[in-house]
Amino acid sequence: MSKTRFNFYIFLTCLLVCSCGKNDRQEIVKASSQEGELVFKVDTVKVDIGDQISYTYFRFDTYEEEGRFYFVKYQGSQHALLFYDLEKRRLSKTIALEKAGPNGIGTLQNFHVHNLDSIFVFDAGNMKVLSEDAEVFFSMNLFSQLPQGVLIDFASPESKPFYSSKLNRVILENSLRRNATAEEKNQPFLAAINLESKSFELIGPQHAPFMKNAKVGYGSYQGISFTNHENLIFYNYPVSSKVYSYDLLTKENKAFNGNVSSIPNQASEFKNAASQAFINAYRFETAIFYNIIYDPYKELFYRLHRTGKPYDPAVRNTIQNTRFYVSVFGREMNFIKEIEVAQNTYSQYTAFVGPEGLFLNASFKEFPLLEEDKMIFHVYDFSFQ
Numbered sequence: 001m002s003k004t005r006f007n008f009y010i011f012l013t014c015l016l017v018c019s020c021g022k023n024d025r026q027e028i029v030k031a032s033s034q035e036g037e038l039v040f041k042v043d044t045v046k047v048d049i050g051d052q053i054s055y056t057y058f059r060f061d062t063y064e065e066e067g068r069f070y071f072v073k074y075q076g077s078q079h080a081l082l083f084y085d086l087e088k089r090r091l092s093k094t095i096a097l098e099k100a101g102p103n104g105i106g107t108l109q110n111f112h113v114h115n116l117d118s119i120f121v122f123d124a125g126n127m128k129v130l131s132e133d134a135e136v137f138f139s140m141n142l143f144s145q146l147p148q149g150v151l152i153d154f155a156s157p158e159s160k161p162f163y164s165s166k167l168n169r170v171i172l173e174n175s176l177r178r179n180a181t182a183e184e185k186n187q188p189f190l191a192a193i194n195l196e197s198k199s200f201e202l203i204g205p206q207h208a209p210f211m212k213n214a215k216v217g218y219g220s221y222q223g224i225s226f227t228n229h230e231n232l233i234f235y236n237y238p239v240s241s242k243v244y245s246y247d248l249l250t251k252e253n254k255a256f257n258g259n260v261s262s263i264p265n266q267a268s269e270f271k272n273a274a275s276q277a278f279i280n281a282y283r284f285e286t287a288i289f290y291n292i293i294y295d296p297y298k299e300l301f302y303r304l305h306r307t308g309k310p311y312d313p314a315v316r317n318t319i320q321n322t323r324f325y326v327s328v329f330g331r332e333m334n335f336i337k338e339i340e341v342a343q344n345t346y347s348q349y350t351a352f353v354g355p356e357g358l359f360l361n362a363s364f365k366e367f368p369l370l371e372e373d374k375m376i377f378h379v380y381d382f383s384f385q
Helices: 008-018 276-285
Strands: 038-048 060-065 068-075 080-085 090-098 107-114 116-123 126-130 136-141 160-165 171-173 188-194 201-206 225-229 231-236 243-247 255-256 286-296 300-306 324-329 333-341 351-354 359-360 376-384
Touching: 038 090, 038 333, 038 359, 060 107, 060 351, 068 090, 068 107, 068 351, 107 160, 160 243, 171 201, 171 225, 201 243, 225 286, 231 286, 286 351, 286 359
Parallel strands: none
Antiparallel strands: 038 376, 060 068, 068 080, 080 090, 107 116, 116 126, 126 136, 160 171, 171 188, 188 201, 225 231, 231 243, 243 255, 286 300, 300 324, 324 333, 351 359, 359 376
16 A cells, blocks of 8 residues: 555545645746737657557546656556556556455546545446555445436546545536426536535536526537636536636636637527437537636636537448637636647547647547557647747
8 A cells, every 4th residue: 555545534634625636736837928929839749558548538537746747548448547657658557446346446437536545436326536556445326315306427528527625525517418307407517525424515506598598408418518727617518609617615607708710609409309310410510619628837728619510320420520629718718719720630528738738639549640559649839929
């Protein structure tokens, strides 16, 4: 067991609040000015992958410790968490998971590396906390604790859980789904897990008015996505260019204009929510806004979005042959610029920020940039001139 292994009761009281947070990023040099023209360069990063890899990284996280930045992904074939040191461009650490027994993780749906001795894992409706040695020292059955009307997709690649030291809670998305009732539409869309009482609390704002007033299913077929920055949560919907913020402490809710010129800033509503064929077509023909990503190194926010395309049920459902964009926002969530990036190159779900810039996964299995022993990222480095 590692030297920093926590007693669970200490974990619940002070250490999670005071000392278990992610690295304080002391080496970050923040942008002193955001004036002038925003420019960027693109570098290719190739990471040695070891023996096995999948080309889609839906289940991933990032982790920073002692100045080292890691891309962490779940490797199903090995049932393990793989830590890649992005500076050294190689696999640095493997945490092998057990499938059964007191430390068993049967079906990993999602995870969050708070630190090496507090790894939150979602396993078929259970939340477990692992040590670096893959020892389960906390477990909670989430389904048995869900309040009425709370609908959580524990495996959503767009909405990852995180630990809030301000609230001492694990925050999850309580997203509306296609069959949401009027009562559910008026609930807060975030759920917080109280680790001490092993209970759920609904927190955060209610959904935007256009969501509440829309037909069943509109804007929620992929849920919302959110990112955390200090005590703020920023979130958006796949059908709207607007960006919202919510302060966990003051409970203040704000809306920001994120309009772009490349795609409609508000999608049309469902015409027939009862038709699965229509829903399938809607998902591909409608332009989509993906998640907000915060860059603490540049004090910028990024958002990915794409055009729609005609739906052909005979063709495998991918985002190939759509136009792909990145929107850049300033530290006050002011819209700065929209750039178009390469077509048929990136997986829309694998985007994250590291010290070098915005990383986009360029080794998606449907696309051509593949090497047998490499994981390939394109890194967008933004600056002002």
